[in-house]
Amino acid sequence: MIKIPLYPEYSRTIELLKIIEGINTQDFKNMWNTVWGLRGTPQNTVDWKDPDSWIYERLDGKDKEIALKIWLESNKKVNPRWTRGDQFLMSGYKLIEEVKGVYLLTEIGKIFVSSIQNEVIKQIDLEEGLIQILVQLSLLNKGKRSDLLEDWEEYTRNNSNLKQDSVIKDYLRRRLVNLIDRKYVKREGNIYSITDKGISYLEKVNKNNPKPILNKETELNKLIDQFTVEQRQILKNYLKETTPYQFEHIIRDLLTSMGYDEVEVTSSTNDKGVDVTGISQNGITTVKEVIQVKRMLTSNVNRTVLDSLRGSLHRFDAFQGTIITLSDFAKGAKEAAFEKGAAPITLINGEKLIDLLLQYEIGIKRKTFRYYIVDENYFNNEDENVD
Template sequence: MLKIPLFPEYATVAALLKLLNGTTVASFKSMWNAIWELTGTPQNSVTWTDPDAWIEERLSGTDKATALNIWLGSNKTVNPRWIRGDQFLINGYKLIEEVSGLYSLTDRGKVFISKKDNAIAREIDKEEGLIQLLLQAAALDKGKRADFLGEWKSYLDTNSNVREDNVVKEYLRRRLINLKSRAYLSREGNSYAITGEGLAYLKAVNENNQDTTLSRLTVLSRDVEKFNKEQRDLFRTYLEKTTPAQFERLVRDLLNAMGYEDIKVTAITNDKGVDVTAVSQQGITTVKEVIQVKRFTKANVQRPVLDSLRGSLHRFDAFQGTIITLSDFAKGARDAAYEKGAAPITLINGEKLIDMLIANNLIIKKKHLEYYSIDESYFDHDSEMEIE
């Protein structure tokens, strides 16, 4: 069952554990209480981003010394103000104990700080849903937080008492950050993807886990991931083989799905692309746009193509333009897309086009597999049946 809010990165937890070991309990609690009381006011707010400044200005005596020991002793990686989540995890999983007024690492704590991949970290990962997120990531080619959210919420319904949407999202956000910090996930823009190291960790966890259901789910997730990649590659092959008429229909359908109106195909160009005009609603403003599709372009689209489209906007009374290609864009074209003082040109390469078609359920249809999973925690507690 998930039980840790403000879920921290394990590197900061390990660093804090090493620093707390042998520290007096009274000095740490005094420092924490002193920091907690520094709430500030709207007229005199407290900024926590620079411990070098606020520790010096706002703490004194042993409180200041303890805070500096944490900040400097961790090579400035552990901000003493932002360790509440670390404390929740340390206490929740019994990584430290009080002995004669001093903090002392438990055997579990010693294992946790011993190396990156250890038995206690694996236990926490399973209990706190991080293995679940790796399973989800393994089933995705790549995904934004929103792509994780539906299955994550269902998982929390069974494995936690968390129900509020904003809390569900925060639990997800912090755990994704944890996995990225350990190099089990990578992040590009707003999208996450499981790494080779993440797949290896998932495999190792399952090989040493008696939970055969978890192992079979991992295999299922990998099979789904492989199948999805094959379908995506096949999709691209079909796109490259479309006729001009098929491609015109594709462009129309995509724009319709995205909410564009008054869609008109103006020409089939010499490179077998399509020029389209359409109207979109952006807030309270109606915007006319020219879309140029470079259907069979093998080389990257160069800046002259962008300049030509931008120069033609006035002929269509258009405010902005878009170029869609199955290949990619040269650096010069990317740099000029949002040139200051010029009409904006949106650039959509082959991968982005496929993402958009999938997101709008065009040609590729999302299928949902339904499988049963036993809530084993139901049987973990003894219960007595009352017989009248």
């Protein structure tokens, strides 16, 4: 049953548990109440991310002593002001108890702090939906947080008392942060994916769990994902074999499907470093854009290419540009793409290009695979109107 709000990173909770064991419980509670009651003003703002400043400026006596102990003994990883989630977890799963006025780890707590992967953590992961998130990511391969939300909302409806959409979203976000901290999930920009370590952990949990998590539906979806990965590689191989002329026309078809108007391939008639032009819709404004297509296979596109394209924008009365390549971009090109005061240049590498071709179905065909599963909740719900 999902119940812990402000879900913390376990590494931080473990640090906090080790530090407060043996501390007088009332002293800790007094410190926490004092710290949480602190407020800044417009005239005297406080950077709560910097305990090195506000602990010394705002606290004294025992409050200051305990706050410093938490901050310094955790190697400045545990901010004494931001431990509410840790406290919810510690009390919710009885990781610590009060004995003769001081905090002591329970037997469960001792197991929890013993390693980053143990039976207590595994059980908490099951109860709090972290295993559910790993299962969803294993099926999704990679995606945005919004791609996880539909199944996560259904799971929370059946396994928690959560009602508000904003709260459900926050529970998902904080649990993803926990999984990222443990290297089970990787985040690149706004895209999440399960790591090999995450898959290994998921399989281990499934093997030792009396109620299997990875069922036939999971395996079926994994096979579909594997097939899709194979097709992505086949598509990329085809693109590598195209001529520059063919590649430019593929990009033309893609831009047209993306909603660009007046898309023209120009490279055969100009030598200005521009291969395709088009007009994109940006809100209520139409913007002329020039696109350079680099079918490079062995080296990354460097900043020189970007500067050259940016310098040619005025010849086409364009305000922005795009560079598309099958390879990737050098660090200098990435840093200069949205340079302050300069025309923006969008960079699309090989992986992003494949994503777009799949999304807009250029050079591929979308297939629908239909299957049926029994709705267990339908049979478990009792209808009060039935005699």
